Amino acid sequence: MAFENFEVWFVTGAQLLYGGDAVIAVDGHSNEMVKGLNESGNLPVKIVYKGTVNSAEEVTRTLKAANNEPRCIGVIAWMHTFSPAKMWIHGLQELRKPLLHFHTQYNKEIPWETMDMDFMNLNQSAHGDREFGHIVTRMRKPRKVVVGHWQDTEAQAKIAVWMRVAAAWADAQDMRIVRFGDQMNNVAVTDGDKVEAELRLGYHVDYYPIADLVAVQREVTDAEIDALVSEYEKAYDVADDCKAGGKFYGQVRNAAREEIALRRFLDAKGAKAFTTNFDDLAGVDQLPGLACQRLMAEGYGFGAEGDWKTAALYRTMWFMGQGLPRGCSFLEDYTLNFDGKKSAILQAHMLEVCPLIAEHKPKLEVHPLGIGGKNDPARLVFTSKQGAGVAATIVDLGNRFRLIVNEVECIKSKKLPKLPVASALWIPQPDFATGAAAWILAGGTHHTSFSYDLTAEYLEDFAEIAGIEMVVIDKNTTIPEFKKELRMNEVYYLLNKALC
Numbered sequence: 014m015a016f017e018n019f020e021v022w023f024v025t026g027a028q029l030l031y032g033g034d035a036v037i038a039v040d041g042h043s044n045e046m047v048k049g050l051n052e053s054g055n056l057p058v059k060i061v062y063k064g065t066v067n068s069a070e071e072v073t074r075t076l077k078a079a080n081n082e083p084r085c086i087g088v089i090a091w092m093h094t095f096s097p098a099k100m101w102i103h104g105l106q107e108l109r110k111p112l113l114h115f116h117t118q119y120n121k122e123i124p125w126e127t128m129d130m131d132f133m134n135l136n137q138s139a140h141g142d143r144e145f146g147h148i149v150t151r152m153r154k155p156r157k158v159v160v161g162h163w164q165d166t167e168a169q170a171k172i173a174v175w176m177r178v179a180a181a182w183a184d185a186q187d188m189r190i191v192r193f194g195d196q197m198n199n200v201a202v203t204d205g206d207k208v209e210a211e212l213r214l215g216y217h218v219d220y221y222p223i224a225d226l227v228a229v230q231r232e233v234t235d236a237e238i239d240a241l242v243s244e245y246e247k248a249y250d251v252a253d254d255c256k257a258g259g260k261f262y263g264q265v266r267n268a269a270r271e272e273i274a275l276r277r278f279l280d281a282k283g284a285k286a287f288t289t290n291f292d293d294l295a296g297v298d299q300l301p302g303l304a305c306q307r308l309m310a311e312g313y314g315f316g317a318e319g320d321w322k323t324a325a326l327y328r329t330m331w332f333m334g335q336g337l338p339r340g341c342s343f344l345e346d347y348t349l350n351f352d353g354k355k356s357a358i359l360q361a362h363m364l365e366v367c368p369l370i371a372e373h374k375p376k377l378e379v380h381p382l383g384i385g386g387k388n389d390p391a392r393l394v395f396t397s398k399q400g401a402g403v404a405a406t407i408v409d410l411g412n413r414f415r416l417i418v419n420e421v422e423c424i425k426s427k428k429l430p431k432l433p434v435a436s437a438l439w440i441p442q443p444d445f446a447t448g449a450a451a452w453i454l455a456g457g458t459h460h461t462s463f464s465y466d467l468t469a470e471y472l473e474d475f476a477e478i479a480g481i482e483m484v485v486i487d488k489n490t491t492i493p494e495f496k497k498e499l500r501m502n503e504v505y506y507l508l509n510k511a512l513c
């Protein structure tokens with residue numbers, strides 16, 4: 014349901030050389046394939062077949078129309094017959110939507126006994142798709158290439174990944190990020206070029222004084238707070254001292270007031286993500302912890318200490334993963350646990366960890382917080398699920414953005430009776446020492462956007478569409494090869510900039 018307002022266009026390349034009957038057959042096959050793909054149940058976004066294109070004029074007209082259709086989040090191209098690729102040049106120059114080249118074939122197996130030259134003239138994707146691929150490469154046009162029979166579930170899964178990413182890309186193109194306060198003073202890694210971020214990624218970053226939020230907060234009614242607190246009581250285990258009559262009940266109500274005000278403010282501004290800063294809380298009762306946790310679970314991007322890049326990336330990754338079961342969160346590398354092969358990094362934050370990654374029902378608690386000089390904040394306390402996930406960040410290297418992705422393995426965490434925050438415990442791949450060293454060499458942040466449901470493939474598709482650098486740290490990473498990749502990328506992106 015999350016993607017029901019989107020569609021992906023399917024365009025079949027052909028030409029008129031083989032006569033009108035061939036084009037009619039191509040059209041029939043394409044219709045059947047699109048119907049089959051839509052009925053597979055494996056694709057999150059509906060495919061709309063836009064017919065065969067048999068000339069430069071038809072290609073250009075179709076791809077321009079894709080640009081202008083807001084529902085269309087991307088184009089799948091497939092060459093049923095040989096489609097001379099010069100006729101694609103002008104259309105591809107125009108196309109601004111994500112492109113997927115599906116190297117498939119109508120028939121699954123060769124009909125050895127009956128195959129004749131008419132069959133060959135009709136079923137030419139084996140070489141037609143190479144002709145098309147050549148011009149896309151020659152034009153340096155980003156795209157995903159998926160190879161496989163259209164009924165094959167592995168090929169469909171790759172298309173599904175790209176669809177989710179294309180939808181998140183569309184979502185990012187009008188993403189407004191609201192920052193209350195600036196970056197935490199002196200912090201480098203979370204900062205970056207906001208103009209370039211809008212040009213390159215679509216992210217629009219705005220600033221609002223916390224006083225504007227305080228004004229909205231003043232309008233929140235007691236009845237609204239009553240309703241939200243009773244929602245908390247249903248959704249979470251509530252600590253005894255946080256229940257009505259308990260010494261922290263008032264703090265829970267103040268947290269609810271902040272949540273209502275924040276949601277109202279963001280919705281009024283059309284914002285999909287936000288950041289806070291614990292140094293900029295004048296007029297606010299407590300650092301919003303519970304509010305940030307719950308808003309993240311609803312899909313609002315969040316970054317702490319003014320970290321708008323992580324806020325935006327969280328929103329993007331949440332958007333990709335809608336409907337998938339295991340969840341995502343903003344996290345921070347908190348502290349290290351050296352323990353041989355089980356060496357791991359505790360992931361947490363002062364308060365703001367998304368309950369979508371919880372392995373059990375979160376507990377609502379109030380405790381003092383040494384930082385920020387405000388009242389004791391409410392927060393949800395839990396430990397995360399176990400299993401594989403990806404941690405990602407975008408850093409600004411001065412001349413470009415770099416997306417860094419680390420596959421991680423979440424392991425069983427231990428209780429933290431004196432540190433009542435939500436947390437995860439993970440081993441970076443391929444192992445703690447290599448993974449952490451590679452992350453540091455790549456210039457990665459201490460803040461990440463983390464997901465159990467996504468894989469590096471999603472982020473690869475995202476980087477391809479955005480045209481930004483991506484480095485992956487996974488089970489195959491070695492430090493010498495990784496350093497070589499970083500050095501070579503340095504040259505590649507310098508040259509690439511010069512070519513642009």
Ligand code: MN
Nearest residue numbers: 317318345460
């Ligand atoms: Mn932080």
